[in-house]
Amino acid sequence: MLRIRSWFFACLGAFALASGHAAQAQDAPEAPLVSARLFIDNAHPENGNRWAAVVFTIPDHWHIYWQNPGDSGIPTALDWKSLPDGVSAGPIHWPVPKRAETGGLVNYGYEKQVLLPVPLKVEDNAATDGAVVVKADWLVCKDTCIPESAMLSARLSDTASKADVSALHATLEQVPTAFDGEAFVVADDAKVRVALHTEANSHADIFPLTDGWFPNSATPQVVRAKGWIGFSMPRGSASLSDRFEGVASVTHEGITEHVQFTAPRVEAFPAQVPPTLFPAETVPQASAPLGLLTALVFAFIGGLILNLMPCVLPVLSLKVLSLSRKAEASRGDALKHGLAYTAGVLASFALIGAALLALKAGGTAIGWGFQLQSPAFVLALVIIVFLVALNLLGLFELPVLFGGKGQAIASKNTATGSFATGVLAVALATPCTAPFMAPALGAALTLPALASMLVFLVLGLGLAAPYLLVSISPALRRLLPKPGAWMQRFKEFLAFPMFATTAWLVWVLGEQTGGIGLMQAFALLIALALALWGLKRNHHALWRAFWKVLLIGSIACALVNPPQLRAGSFIHENAAFDAAEIARLRSAKTPVFVDATAAWCLTCKLNERVALKNSRIVSLFKERNITFMVADWTKRDEAITAWLTSFGRNGVPLYVYYPPGKEPVVLPQLLTPALVEDAIRAADSN
Amino acid sequence: MRRSLLALAAAATFVLPAAAFAAPKIGEPAPAFAVKDAAGEDVSLDALNGKTVVLEWSNFGCPFVKKHYGAGNMQATQKAATADGVVWLTVFSSAKGKEGYMTAEEAAAEMKKQGGAPSHILMDPDGTLGKLYDAKTTPHMFVIDPEGTLVYMGAIDDKPTPDAADIKTARNYVSEALAALKAGKPVADSNTKPYGCGVKYAD
Numbered sequence: 001m002l003r004i005r006s007w008f009f010a011c012l013g014a015f016a017l018a019s020g021h022a023a024q025a026q027d028a029p030e031a032p033l034v035s036a037r038l039f040i041d042n043a044h045p046e047n048g049n050r051w052a053a054v055v056f057t058i059p060d061h062w063h064i065y066w067q068n069p070g071d072s073g074i075p076t077a078l079d080w081k082s083l084p085d086g087v088s089a090g091p092i093h094w095p096v097p098k099r100a101e102t103g104g105l106v107n108y109g110y111e112k113q114v115l116l117p118v119p120l121k122v123e124d125n126a127a128t129d130g131a132v133v134v135k136a137d138w139l140v141c142k143d144t145c146i147p148e149s150a151m152l153s154a155r156l157s158d159t160a161s162k163a164d165v166s167a168l169h170a171t172l173e174q175v176p177t178a179f180d181g182e183a184f185v186v187a188d189d190a191k192v193r194v195a196l197h198t199e200a201n202s203h204a205d206i207f208p209l210t211d212g213w214f215p216n217s218a219t220p221q222v223v224r225a226k227g228w229i230g231f232s233m234p235r236g237s238a239s240l241s242d243r244f245e246g247v248a249s250v251t252h253e254g255i256t257e258h259v260q261f262t263a264p265r266v267e268a269f270p271a272q273v274p275p276t277l278f279p280a281e282t283v284p285q286a287s288a289p290l291g292l293l294t295a296l297v298f299a300f301i302g303g304l305i306l307n308l309m310p311c312v313l314p315v316l317s318l319k320v321l322s323l324s325r326k327a328e329a330s331r332g333d334a335l336k337h338g339l340a341y342t343a344g345v346l347a348s349f350a351l352i353g354a355a356l357l358a359l360k361a362g363g364t365a366i367g368w369g370f371q372l373q374s375p376a377f378v379l380a381l382v383i384i385v386f387l388v389a390l391n392l393l394g395l396f397e398l399p400v401l402f403g404g405k406g407q408a409i410a411s412k413n414t415a416t417g418s419f420a421t422g423v424l425a426v427a428l429a430t431p432c433t434a435p436f437m438a439p440a441l442g443a444a445l446t447l448p449a450l451a452s453m454l455v456f457l458v459l460g461l462g463l464a465a466p467y468l469l470v471s472i473s474p475a476l477r478r479l480l481p482k483p484g485a486w487m488q489r490f491k492e493f494l495a496f497p498m499f500a501t502t503a504w505l506v507w508v509l510g511e512q513t514g515g516i517g518l519m520q521a522f523a524l525l526i527a528l529a530l531a532l533w534g535l536k537r538n539h540h541a542l543w544r545a546f547w548k549v550l551l552i553g554s555i556a557c558a559l560v561n562p563p564q565l566r567a568g569s570f571i572h573e574n575a576a577f578d579a580a581e582i583a584r585l586r587s588a589k590t591p592v593f594v595d596a597t598a599a600w601c602l603t604c605k606l607n608e609r610v611a612l613k614n615s616r617i618v619s620l621f622k623e624r625n626i627t628f629m630v631a632d633w634t635k636r637d638e639a640i641t642a643w644l645t646s647f648g649r650n651g652v653p654l655y656v657y658y659p660p661g662k663e664p665v666v667l668p669q670l671l672t673p674a675l676v677e678d679a680i681r682a683a684d685s686n
Numbered sequence: 687m688r689r690s691l692l693a694l695a696a697a698a699t700f701v702l703p704a705a706a707f708a709a710p711k712i713g714e715p716a717p718a719f720a721v722k723d724a725a726g727e728d729v730s731l732d733a734l735n736g737k738t739v740v741l742e743w744s745n746f747g748c749p750f751v752k753k754h755y756g757a758g759n760m761q762a763t764q765k766a767a768t769a770d771g772v773v774w775l776t777v778f779s780s781a782k783g784k785e786g787y788m789t790a791e792e793a794a795a796e797m798k799k800q801g802g803a804p805s806h807i808l809m810d811p812d813g814t815l816g817k818l819y820d821a822k823t824t825p826h827m828f829v830i831d832p833e834g835t836l837v838y839m840g841a842i843d844d845k846p847t848p849d850a851a852d853i854k855t856a857r858n859y860v861s862e863a864l865a866a867l868k869a870g871k872p873v874a875d876s877n878t879k880p881y882g883c884g885v886k887y888a889d
Contacts, residue, residue, distance in 0.1 A: 071822045072884035074846055103781070103813075103887030105822055139749075139848065144785045145883040147749050147848035211879055237709065237820060237839070239877045 034058050036136050038152035040120065041160045041168055048124065052089070053117045053168050054078060054136055054152065056110070062142045063109040066097035068209050070107035070216045073145070076138040078118060084130020084156060086123035093117045095174035096249055096258045097207060106216035107141075108207055115171040122156070129157045176247045179261035184269055185244040187213060187235065192244075194231045194263055195273045200224065200250035206231045209245040209260070212238025225274040225642045232278065240265065254448035276579070276642040292451050295440045296458045302437035303462020309602070312429050312463070314497045315388075319421050320470055320480065338471025340415040342464040344422020346457055352426070353456030357449055372430060372600035373635050375512045376562035379521065381427060382505045383555060386525055388424070389498035392491055396532045422464065428501070429463060437669075441651055504602070509563065511599040512634060517563030527554035565635055577631035577640055582658065585627055589660040591684070593621065596631040596644060596654040603669065604653040611671035620677055624684070626657075659683040710819050710828065712876045716836040717818045723806035724790035729775065736832050738772045738867055740860060742804070743779060743816065745786030745824040746796055748883035749848045754825065755800050757850040759858075760842070764803045767864055776804040779816035784886035786824070787811060813887040823882030829863045829873070838863040840878030 040052045056076070058064060065073040080089045094116065097108040120132070137149040160168070181197035192214045194206065204222045208214070214233035223230040229250060244263045249256060269278070307316055319341065372378060390396060440455055470476045502525070510518035527550060534547035575581065577594065585592050595612060597604035611617060612628075621628055631640045633652050644650055647666060655667035657680055665683040667676065710717055716739075720730035731739065742760070744751050754760040764774050778793055780786035788796065793807050810816055819828060819839075829838035843856035859878055866873045 072882060074848070074881065102884060103784075103889055104817075105884040105887070107884070137847075141883065143886070144747060145749055237711070237877070238879065239712075 032140075032148040032150060033062060033146060034064060034138060034140050034148055036138075036150040036152055038132070038134055038154045039160045039164050040132065040154050040156060040158055041165050042157065043159065043165065045122070048122050050120045050122060050156075051117050051168055051172075052120050052132065052134075052154070053115045053164070053171070054134065055113065055115050055164070055167070056136075056138070057113050058111055058140060060112070062140050063100050063107070063111045064114070064138045064140050066108040066110070066207075067092070067094050068108055068207070068211050069139075070099075070109075070211070071105040073107050073109065073141060074139040074147070076116065077136070078116065079135040079137070080132070081135050081151070082131065082133035082153075083120075084127040084132070086126030087130065087132070087156065088121045089134075090119040090121065093119070093172070093175045095171050096176060096247060101217070102143075104217055108216075115167055117168060117171060117175070120156075126156070129155055131155055174258065176258035176260040179248070179259035181261075182272065183261040183263035184273060185213075185263040185265050186267070186269060187240050187244070187265060189235055192233045192235055193269075193278055194244065194246065194248075195269055195277060196229055196231075196248055196250075196259075196261060196263075197227060197272075198229060198248075198250055198257075198259070199227060199252045200229045201252055202254070203249075203251040203256070204229050204231070205249045207247040207249075209247065210241070210243070212236045213240060213244055223277055224645060225277040226638065228274055228277050230277045254451070274638070274642075276639050292454075295455050298440035299437070299455045299459040300462040300465075302440055303459045304465055306429050306437070306463050307466050309429065312425055314494045314501075315421060315425050315428060316467060318392075318491065318494055319418075319425075319467055334471045334474075334477065336415055337418040338468045340418035341422040341425075341471075342461070342468050344419035344424075345426055345464040346422075346460040347419075348423045348426035349456045349460035349463075350453065352430075353453050357452055372508070372598070373633075375509055375517060375565055376559065378505055378509045378512065378600065379524075379558055379562050382502055382509065382521055383524070383528070383558070384424065384427065385498055385505060386502045386528060389495045389502060390529065390532055392495035392498060394492065395529070396536060425463065426460070437651075441649075505600075508600045512565055513563035520558065520563050524554050524558045527551075575627055575629040577629055577637075577643070579639060579643060582629070586658060586660070591624055591626045591660050591680075592629055592658040593626050593680075594629045594631055594643075594654075594656045594658070596633060596640065596652045596656075598632065598652050599634040601633075601652050607653060607655075607671040611673050611676050614673040614676075617673050617676050620680065624680070626680070657683055710836050710839055712836055712839065714836060715834050716828070716830040719815055719818060721808055721810070721815065723775075723808055724794050725806075727806065729806050729808065731830070731834065734773050735834055738767075738770075738832055738864065739830040740767060740772055740774045740864070741819065741828040741830070742774065742776045743819075743821040743824050743826040743885060744776050745778065745780055745883060745886065746788075746800075747785040748824045750882040751824050753848050753850045754842060754853070755802070757853050758801070759850075759853045760825070761801050761803060763842075763858060763860055766861065768803055768805055770864070770868065772864060773806070774804040775806050775808055776802065777808045777810050777815055777821070779810040779813050779821060780886040781813060781888035782811055784888070785883075786886055813885070816885050816887065821885050823880045824885055825882050826880040826885070827860050829860060829867070831867055837867065837873045838876050839880075840875075841880045841882075844878070846879075846881035 035057045037055045037057075038052065039055070040050055042050055044050075056064060064076050067075045069075055076092075078092055083089060095110075095114065097110060100107045100109060100111075122128075131153055132155070133151065133153045135149060135151050137147070139145055139147050179196070179198075183197070184195045186193045186195075200222070201224070206220050208216070213236055214220075215236045218233045218236075220231040220233050223232065229248075231248075242265050244265065245261070246263070247258060247260050249258050251257075306312055437459065440459065470480070506518065506521045506525075509521050513520075531547045531551035531554070535544060535551070538544055538547065577596075582592055582594070595604075595608070597608065620626075631637075631643065631654075633640050633644075641650070644652075644654055647654060647656065653669060655671065655676075656664050657667060658664045659680075662683065665679060667679050716731065718731045720728065720732070723729050742764075744760075746752070746755070751760075767774050776797070778786060778788060780788075788809075790807070790809050793809060797804065797807055808815060815821075819826075823841075825842045827838065827840065827842050828836065831837050838859065840859060842860060843853065843858045845852040845856035859875060862875070863873045
């Protein structure tokens, strides 16, 4: 290019002379837009090898290109014109590029400043003060493109500045490393799908080295399943070959890694690629995962609302009432209870959070509510809730929990009691997923472990907040009703919501384990009630021993040998969840409504009763030929968990409506018939 | 069996809309168009049935177009082709306000100045023809056989540089495609990666 320019100007000069104009000095070619500089880092040789790097400083809004420039442009090139004897230059180690889009065309390149490192292999006998000369050629574009070049030189013995060395190391972090896992690509006329054996619970991106298999303007759809990530793109115009090379950037637990991979082309993914990675239709990420701050806010609000759920309210109201007696008592005492309760709540959430993270790290596909997927846990909850109900009725006294012997409430409350109440509250809260909790929990499991734990703790804080507030503020306590005889009756009355919870949990157990499990639970409850009655009535030492044995024995027996999950589906209505079936129905332009639920999920049951089984909604579904599909998450199911994850969620309920020919729409956590109807009508007409 | 049916169904949902977009594919009918050229004449692909057609996307502001026009390479290829009865269409798809945008008169005048010899100059400032062919760069070349089938799409030659000195040693893909068609042979290298500046579509 320089040669043509100088030829052109030489011509102009000659013409000027010939036409008799006063000959001025020829215009020198303008300085290039991009300034390029070569340096060599001698201070940190590795096995005699050193890094050379060319620094390109690019004016704002202009860019130069990556080794695959994309839809247009030319890769930046370095041609080593002269190297001392015994020195050889390797290939450019390209840092990961950025995408630039103009007018629908997409390029891969660099802006502002980029270093292109090149390894120099230096033999022992090399002339260490020799000169290194490189010709750099590049295309710099904004709205227009200018090819430029520069001849750069440096001495092998030069010392690079500190700034240059740190810039070099920063750049080397951005250079993809060779991917050492498995990679496969399946490509047909419609789609190109790449599967990589690695994890990315947050962001993932792909840059092609083999150009044209998919349009550079296509946004890759990212999917995940047990230890693998996948990229799905529409097919582009280039012909396919037997392998696809590319660079992937994956962010997992807050750490971003760049890898360069070669994926052999296969007809179908081999067995080690989970079939749930690419369901027949790849579901787009309908909701971007929340940032940490938003997740924390949602978690706190969710925790607050959880206090109102039927699972938690009885326990909470008793606890709050116990404070009313302390209205005139020392603030410190109430505060002690408040803090102990909060500690109990936080500790329980921390435990659940840790368990969830540990299981997730181990690759198990689980989500919030996973505790209830195990009948043993449900049975343990049954025991606890039933015991609390009997205690409220006065069948036995547990000074530690709610009240002293013969006292109304809370005369002998200890900090341990408050702590235990906190733990109980959390155990009971699980089946009630409040709104705001679902997206917060979905986000929590994509964040790094520490941030994830923070979300769980803030959730706990939200749950504990009302009680903590009352325990801190004497003014609030004064607002509480004055204690009296009515409190005893109220306490006994609260036993009945507890019995209702017990009944519901036993029903869940029955659903999970069948008739045998049901009988086991009933037998256990009868044994418990009998033993406690015996202990209350009998003061004879021998009898007491017998009742104690019965009590402890039946609990131990139940927990050591819990009822087993029975096979088959737990929710016996409508179509069963099948990702392939969803795709088939979609291609047949049939609308689909997916209800992700579980037998133990109270909010789900509520929504179903109130909204989804409502006659107006049932007839709306019939009228629009909407297939109602139930994703039953009562026990662990990888396909459903993967489907939930693709919407940024990891718990139930989740309601998704797939209008024919359009993107799926996610409905809120709490449904009303009007809400469902409006959502469906809006989605269909959009 | 079910899986292949599913795959077929899945593919169908994408192929059908793709057919609607008529993205150019080697071995398939080239996307049809009917426009007016810079002189006001009607030019339609259907009317050109029976003739070999070459489409050349261009932009006189682009250094890669300047490389080929500056060295006389594009003009020579045009002349050789049109002498053989090939219909050469040069398309300008730069949007108004972008580099390479010209009025029809300016385009005709500039082409004459450059010594180019296309059969027609097509002005495409709204980018319709460009998007129909998924034209990405200037230059970007397409060759259509007399039956209307697309037989070549991609670069003008195999040396993607802005340096005119590389033309001498480069393989001119368009000349090769035309020669293959003339000899009744299949076109080798029918789908190459085009190089050049991006087509200046509207944002």
